[in-house]
Amino acid sequence: MQQLRARERFRLAGRHVLRTPxxxxxxxxxIAAACALMGTEPLQGALADFWYGxxxxxxxxxxxxxxxxxxxxxxxxxxxxxxxxxxSGVRLTRITTLATRWCLLVSPxxxxxxxxxxxxxxxxxxxxxAAVACIAAGSTGTETDxxxxxxxxxxxxxxxxxxxxxQRQGWVLDARxxxxxxxLQSEVQP
Numbered sequence: 001m002q003q004l005r006a007r008e009r010f011r012l013a014g015r016h017v018l019r020t021p022x023x024x025x026x027x028x029x030x031i032a033a034a035c036a037l038m039g040t041e042p043l044q045g046a047l048a049d050f051w052y053g054x055x056x057x058x059x060x061x062x063x064x065x066x067x068x069x070x071x072x073x074x075x076x077x078x079x080x081x082x083x084x085x086x087x088s089g090v091r092l093t094r095i096t097t098l099a100t101r102w103c104l105l106v107s108p109x110x111x112x113x114x115x116x117x118x119x120x121x122x123x124x125x126x127x128x129x130a131a132v133a134c135i136a137a138g139s140t141g142t143e144t145d146x147x148x149x150x151x152x153x154x155x156x157x158x159x160x161x162x163x164x165x166x167q168r169q170g171w172v173l174d175a176r177x178x179x180x181x182x183x184l185q186s187e188v189q190p
Contacts (some may be wrong), residue, residue, distance in 0.1 A: 005038035010046075021053040021105055024060070028138050034102075035069040041074055045101050045102030051085055051092035052106045061086030068100065119153045128161035147180045161176030 020026050027050035034046040047064070055183035065079050066072060078098065085092055088122065092098065092106060099108040101120060120129075134142035150159040163177060 006011070006033065010037055010042060011031040017049060017053065018104055021049075022055075024050075024054050026053055027053060031064065031070065035073065039125075040075065041071055041100040041120050041122045042069065042102045044078055044098065045100040045104075047074070047082055048096060048098045048100070048103050050093060051093065052084060052096075053100070053182065054091075056086050056089050056091060058087045117153045119158070121157065124157035125157050125161060127155070128158040128165070131158070131162050132165045135171070141178070151180055151183055154184065159184055184186040
């Protein structure tokens with residue numbers, strides 16, 4: 001129920017951003033609402049919209065990115081990219097690699113790894129956690145379904161997270177995992 005309210009606040013703030021895309025206060029409310037949601041994608045999306053909708057302001061950008069609620073949830077390389085964009089003096093482009101599916105004003109670029117197009121970071125983490133829980137509980141078929149997902153969506157992140165977790169828990173992974181890792185590595189290497 002709490003997550004639903006946070007999502008409603010995020011959507012309401014998003015409507016305000018759509019009505020007044022150049023208003024900094026609207027973006028800051030949306031960023032605050034994004035911090036209440038699970039995952040990193042809503043926050044990154046709200047920040048990308050802010051960098052696109054408002055004129056660059058390096059001091060403001062630094063303070064937004066330094067806020068504990070933002071700094072602790074945003075990956076360091078995304079924060080550094082947003083900070084560099086702000087210091088460049090140019091707004092974020094309409095199509096950008098910094099956009100997520102949660103963006104309203106900007107669109108995700110296809111100039112990202114294929115996995116990122118098919119499956120977001122938050123999805124990969126959730127899928128890996130669910131698969132590990134089911135596999136550890138002895139659910140039959142989950143392992144096969146999970147590996148099929150990883151190969152089909154080229155979801156290297158989910159594969160690596162689940163593999164590492166299972167190995168740390170002492171699971172001996174069969175040859176299917178090695179085969180999947182070989183296929184996924186061939187996708188990653190140029």
